[in-house]
Amino acid sequence: MLMMSRREGEVILIGEQIEIVIAHIGRSRVKVGIRAPREMPVLAHEVKLVKDENLAAAKISAGAEITSILKKINSNASSFCVTGRKEN
Amino acid sequence: MPLAQTINFGTISYHPDAAICFPKGLPAFEERRNFVVLQFQDSAPLTFIQSLETPDLCFVAMPVLAIEPQYRLEVSREDLEELGLASDRQPRMGVEVLCLTIVSLGESGPTANLLAPVVVNIRNRKAVQAVAGESGYSHQHALFAQEVVAC
Numbered sequence: 173m174l175m176m177s178r179r180e181g182e183v184i185l186i187g188e189q190i191e192i193v194i195a196h197i198g199r200s201r202v203k204v205g206i207r208a209p210r211e212m213p214v215l216a217h218e219v220k221l222v223k224d225e226n227l228a229a230a231k232i233s234a235g236a237e238i239t240s241i242l243k244k245i246n247s248n249a250s251s252f253c254v255t256g257r258k259e260n
Numbered sequence: 261m262p263l264a265q266t267i268n269f270g271t272i273s274y275h276p277d278a279a280i281c282f283p284k285g286l287p288a289f290e291e292r293r294n295f296v297v298l299q300f301q302d303s304a305p306l307t308f309i310q311s312l313e314t315p316d317l318c319f320v321a322m323p324v325l326a327i328e329p330q331y332r333l334e335v336s337r338e339d340l341e342e343l344g345l346a347s348d349r350q351p352r353m354g355v356e357v358l359c360l361t362i363v364s365l366g367e368s369g370p371t372a373n374l375l376a377p378v379v380v381n382i383r384n385r386k387a388v389q390a391v392a393g394e395s396g397y398s399h400q401h402a403l404f405a406q407e408v409v410a411c
Binding site: 216218219221222223224225226227228229230231232 | 286287288289317318319320362363364365366373375376389391393399400
């Protein structure tokens, strides 16, 4: 991995179209400005993790998998306000 | 009571108060805005976040506090504004907001996404999936880490 030291206000260029500005350096975080072509997605890494996790979660079906999760749950979580009813 | 078509549960009726709206969708499902939160007696505390637009889209979830009673909520200022809540403090779980964690099935069993809880403003039913980048929570928190495999 290429490592570079930059001061506040300095810029890094990636190729011809991507520009990264070190906008502000705080005590424990930096604020970074990114200029990139609109079609190029720019994401915080954790958002990518959540996207992938949501895609995986959407594949669980209400059949055997849920039943097996239920069997393992030994929780006394109190139920909350909203309920649904299955119509026959 | 309004009805919804679902793949998992057939046709369901739900209380209008159980309908929630994600104004920005969820990561990877940005176009899906309207869902209903369902809990059934025989499967509580599992909670289902069922799309009202896509019958086969349903997230399995659980109340965050059922998994992590000491959970520290970390909702960004931007998300708090989206929810219509005061943006200078964290909302109270169970009082101002409902907090659910989406469950998925990893190779070694079910996991809960504590990195990004679904946060619902109880008053206006607006919802966000709040990505808590600095919280230190895992997106794949093992639900049954204490389970011992018999040999």
